[in-house]
Amino acid sequence: DGGITQSPKYLFRKEGQNVTLSCEQNLNHDAMYWYRQDPGQGLRLIYYSQIVNDFQKGDIAEGYSVSREKKESFPLTVTSAQKNPTAFYLCASSIRFRERKLFFGSGTQLSVL
């Protein structure tokens, strides 16, 4: 079955540590996205990629980094510069950028030790 796989489901970060969240899709979608979700708030866009080897900052990119070396993979690194990393992180993809229908993964809950 086609879909988006995020791993791990739960992740813990120590002070000063970088952690990487994995996102893989087998939908053959060009565009991929990372969103952050905090309780009581909507989804906020961190980074997005329109095509392979391209990515752009979203609304809250500070303290995060991404890469898009393969079409199916869009990993997110939460760096030590992100001072409030505890959140639910969602990866999504769409057939192409500006396509309104996004398909989401099941999310990664990141917590700080």
Added chain:
Amino acid sequence: GQQLNQSPQSMFIQEGEDVSMNCTSSSIFNTWLWYKQDPGEGPVLLIALYKAGELTSNGRLTAQFGITRKDSFLNISASIPSDVGIYFCAGPGAGGTSYGKLTFGQGTILTVHP
């Protein structure tokens, strides 16, 4: 940037009741989307609306694209326990740095008591 305001923020209802929620925008949209998020999972698209005044159903769900193009409504009829979750509205950016990107409302949390 543009904002989407959803109301109510939360709802506690009895099984079998109907549910209504809405979303308003500070700017005109040409597309409205409604997503549902089950606890601990990613959102799933329920309904997409593309034209002012459009009324679209998906089973017990009905959504409408407001005539002003600044609002949208979602109704759930005869609620059941599996309707529990967070319902999000979303719309595309109007222009500038928001162009092509979706903006999400803060969500309506629905609790259904058996």
